[in-house]
Amino acid sequence: MVITIALRVRASRMKCCKSSGAASARRLLMPARETEAIILKTFPLGEADRLVSFLGRTSGRVRGVASGARRLKNRYGSTLEVLSHVQLWYVERETRELVRIQQADLLESFHKAQSDYGLSTGLAAISEISELILPEHEVSEPMFRLILLAVREIERTGDWNLPLSYFAFWTVRLGGWLPRFDRCVVCETPFGSKPAFYDAHQPGLFCEKCRRPGMKPIHIEARNLAERFTGERLDRIEYQKPMQASARELREAALDWIEHHAERRLLTRELLEST
Ligand SMILES: [Zn+2]
Numbered sequence: 359m360v361i362t363i364a365l366r367v368r369a370s371r372m373k374c375c376k377s378s379g380a381a382s383a384r385r386l387l388m389p390a391r392e393t394e395a396i397i398l399k400t401f402p403l404g405e406a407d408r409l410v411s412f413l414g415r416t417s418g419r420v421r422g423v424a425s426g427a428r429r430l431k432n433r434y435g436s437t438l439e440v441l442s443h444v445q446l447w448y449v450e451r452e453t454r455e456l457v458r459i460q461q462a463d464l465l466e467s468f469h470k471a472q473s474d475y476g477l478s479t480g481l482a483a484i485s486e487i488s489e490l491i492l493p494e495h496e497v498s499e500p501m502f503r504l505i506l507l508a509v510r511e512i513e514r515t516g517d518w519n520l521p522l523s524y525f526a527f528w529t530v531r532l533g534g535w536l537p538r539f540d541r542c543v544v545c546e547t548p549f550g551s552k553p554a555f556y557d558a559h560q561p562g563l564f565c566e567k568c569r570r571p572g573m574k575p576i577h578i579e580a581r582n583l584a585e586r587f588t589g590e591r592l593d594r595i596e597y598q599k600p601m602q603a604s605a606r607e608l609r610e611a612a613l614d615w616i617e618h619h620a621e622r623r624l625l626t627r628e629l630l631e632s633t
Contacts (some may be wrong), residue, residue, distance in 0.1 A: 388450055390460055393417050395446040396505055397462075398485050400438050402428060410438060410459055411489060412446060413505065418496040419489075422448050422457035437462035439472045441481050441509045468513045476633040480518025483626040484508055484525055490620045491533060504528050511592050520597040522630075523605040526612035527587050535615050537562045539581050544568040553577045558614035580607040 393414035403409040408427035413419050427434045437444050443466035448457040471477040488505055492498060508525035512518045530536050541548045543562025554563035555573035564573060583604045586595060597605075617624055 388452065390447050390449050391417065392445065392447050394465065395444050395462075396488075396502065396509075397438055397440060397442045397444060398489050399440060400424075400427075408434075408438060409456070412444075413488060413492060413498075413502060414446065415499070415502050416497060418498065419492045419494050420448070420457055421455070421494070422459045424459040424462075434462055435464070436467070436469070437464045439468075440478070440485050441468060441472070441505070442466075443468070443506060443509075466510075468509055470516070471509065471513045474516075477512055477516065477518060479626065479629045479633045480512050480522050481509065483518075483522055483624065483630055486624055486626045487526070487529060487616060490622060490624070491529065491616065498532075500532050501529070504532070507592050514593075515597065517597065519602060519605050519609075520595065521592060523583075523609040523612070524587050524592045524595075526609050526616065527584060530612045530615045531588075533616075533619060535619050539563065539576075539584055541565075542568055549578070549581070551578045554581065556611055556614070558618035574611070576607055576611055577604070580604040580611075583608055 393416045395412040395414045395417075398411045398413055398419065400411070401409045403423060406426050406428050408424045409421065410424050410427075411419065411421045424434055424438060426432050427438060436442070442464060445463045445465055446459065447461040448459045450457050468481070471481055484505060488501065492501060504525060508521040511521040511524075515521070527536075537543060537556070539549075539554070542554075542565035544564060545568055547565050547567075549563070549565060552566060553575040554565065555569040555575055556563050557570070557573045560570075563576065564570065579601075580603075583601065587608075613624060613627060
């Protein structure tokens, strides 16, 4: 009986395809896709829906609609919170840019970070940077892992300082925008223990002699921290108070470079200062 019905449905679909063209046929037969994903951002859409931007492990950055997600009782629960790690099912629509999100299951909860104002500021910065630099539909396994690692550490340690520095530094590195940290870009003199200088508008780090007006320093401690970031996983680096200045210096430089390459100001930067 079930088989007969299935066959009948298929037959009627075939008929319909012939009658209304190939495009609608593809739309009808488009299967649901499934991917592990990180929710990057959501916006209210109409009275009941949400527009969701997510980074799928196998899809890249995609935007879609979660129908009914703004209703009091909805099937998404807390899965659409910013930077939630979820399993997501969605359907692509041939003629529209937005996919339709069918279901989201929470794989990992970052409830502590999401519900704390100070910590959620750190999450917002990660979300904004990811939105800004990730091209749509381009799979990026390194960025996927980086975001997840940074968010996990914010949740685990209850502090965004080190995770956000690490995230910003690696975003610049993966983007291919990181200058050499050991010698001056102009005269090639090694920095040794002296500070290096940078600004967002010129590539490379400068020595004390070649530096230009308005450039900011990156001290040896911050460059050493960059070295650790390159070689050690974030969750193996223990954050100690004296690291705070270096973490900040490195983060500020990385955020400057990100803004420069994305040609946009990061709105969350001011919020970071206030928490
Ligand atoms: Zn120089």
